[in-house]
Amino acid sequence: MSTNTNHEQPATGMNRRRFTASVAAAAGAVAWRPGQASAASPDSDTILAPSRQVNIVRRVDVLVCGGGPAGVGAAIFAARTGARTMLIETLPFLGGVWTAVGVSHLMAGRGRHGVNAEIHRRLPVHEVFGRNIYAIEDMKILLDDLLAEAGVEVQFHTRAVAAAKDERRLRGVFTESKSGLEFIEAKMVVDATGDGDVAARAGCAYEVGRPGDGQTQPVTLFGTIGGYRGQPAKGRALVEILERGGWRPSYPHVTLFPQPGQPGVFVLMATQFYGVDGTNVRDLSRAETLGRQEIRQCVKTFRQHGGDDWKDVFLIKTGPAIGVRETRRVRGRYVLTWEDLDRGARFHDGIADITAGSNVHSVDDPYREPPPEAGRARPKFRVQPYQIPFRCLVTRDVDNLLTAGRCISGDHYALGSYRLTGSVVQTGEAAGLGAALAINQNVLPGELDGKQLAERLQAMRAEHLAS
Ligand SMILES: Cc1cc2nc3c(=O)[nH]c(=O)nc-3n(C[C@H](O)[C@H](O)[C@H](O)COP(=O)(O)OP(=O)(O)OC[C@H]3O[C@@H](n4cnc5c(N)ncnc54)[C@H](O)[C@@H]3O)c2cc1C
Incomplete structure (x- = not known):
């Protein structure tokens, strides 16, 4: 994935390689x-x-x-x-x-x-x-x-x-x-x-x-899951379940947010991808695919290694779209x-x-x-x-x-x-x-x-x- 750089354009000129006209x-x-x-x-x-x-x-x-x-x-x-x-x-x-x-x-x-x-x-x-x-x-x-x-x-x-x-x-x-x-x-x-x-x-x-190398904050794909019987949870306790399945999520502060009025339905925040240019459609496409793969693996591992609270958990949906935290800051x-x-x-x-x-x-x-x-x-x-x-x-x-x-x-x-x-x-x-x-x-x-x-x-x- 590409690396972002800082851009400074003269008020009248245009860099046609990076900017649309x-x-x-x-x-x-x-x-x-x-x-x-x-x-x-x-x-x-x-x-x-x-x-x-x-x-x-x-x-x-x-x-x-x-x-x-x-x-x-x-x-x-x-x-x-x-x-x-x-x-x-x-x-x-x-x-x-x-x-x-x-x-x-x-x-x-x-x-x-x-x-x-x-x-x-x-x-x-x-x-x-x-x-x-x-x-x-x-x-x-x-x-x-x-x-x-x-x-x-x-x-x-x-x-x-x-x-x-x-x-x-x-x-x-x-x-x-x-x-x-x-x-x-x-x-x-x-x-x-x-x-x-x-x-x-x-x-x-x-x-x-970021000054110096233009790196931006990571992007995150969320998932929505159903069938979870436990309490809202976050952090280490959730990561430990995934580690029991032999892997670590890209986001170490995994969090489950309940959806009001929908028993057993939670939004799962578990992914972060680095070096993604949120204005580059190829970077975004790759991050979406990686995100879906990771969330699918997450749900499978929770079901297999999470115990009773997790045994019926299933994936309802991902996204709809990956979340971008940082791109252009217009002068x-x-x-x-x-x-x-x-x-x-x-x-x-x-x-x-x-x-x-x-x-x-x-x-x-x-x-x-x-x-x-x-x-x-x-x-x-x-x-x-x-x-x-x-x-x-x-x-x-x-x-x-x-x-x-x-x-x-x-x-x-x-x-x-x-x-x-x-x-x-x-x-x-x-x-x-x-x-x-x-x-x-x-x-x-x-x-x-x-x-x-x-x-x-x-x-x-x-x-x-x-x-
Ligand atoms: C994963 C993630 C987690 C976050 N967590 C929190 C949190 O917990 N609490 C919090 O307060 N903030 C959080 N934020 C930050 C916050 O959500 C964003 O900074 C905020 O939404 C920015 O608002 P915005 O309206 O500028 O942009 P956006 O919310 O991104 O909205 C931009 C809109 O413009 C549309 N759009 C884009 N390009 C075009 C175009 N060319 N033509 C027409 N429409 C277009 C998009 O579809 C979108 O609807 C989070 C952000 C991310 C990505």
């Missing part, structure tokens, strides 16, 4: 020239795809790309601020890591106002290991309801594949779906794809991974650093207050203590309560493009803290509000008064107070 659009018609947009490896052969006219199927104020926790927050706040808002999502349901990966517990959202509070109030949850566990189907339906109530148009099965850009401004986004290649025109675009796909395609600078007007977290930085345009420590999963062999890095010997470390400034969401290189979620502008260690779902929802809320306010005030997001925006954000969140 922005497509300059002629007035009135949009030309698609994907021959410029090869994401293939540098030494592969290329072919020029034919130029063609593409239908503009929608004209909206705010287009949110990606329907994970960040995209959901962005779309709801943009729509509530009066913007005609559309959200596109490549999967057939909302939620991103909340639903697509199988992470079935809320974290870092309790006690926060706004969309986090609405979700906590309306989602049936059970507390296990201090975490709020929910049923994934409940989450999918709740998110459908929340976006419908806010008046957001949601289109599933739709991937953002390229951006049309005039100078420093996006005209909109090319999408690919069963309906073919289409174009959505938008005054403001929010990239909530987790991977910064739109920003990368629009030629924005980004960085990836914004401010880069949040570990030093900011360490000193508890506060900003006039602070849009989220974060207390969560940085949880950087080991990027190396998890059975060995990771080497000390920049004074931090362990991948988990405390931070002083700090803020994320709105400027981290305003891309440096494109004037009407905002980011939200794990692809915002920060360093590898800061990402380890702000990537938790409660926090990414709040970056989404800020991006959605910022996009809509910029349209209302006829300015660019980078020209908004950050202090006023932060105050308006607090007021909007206060309409849904945490219980």
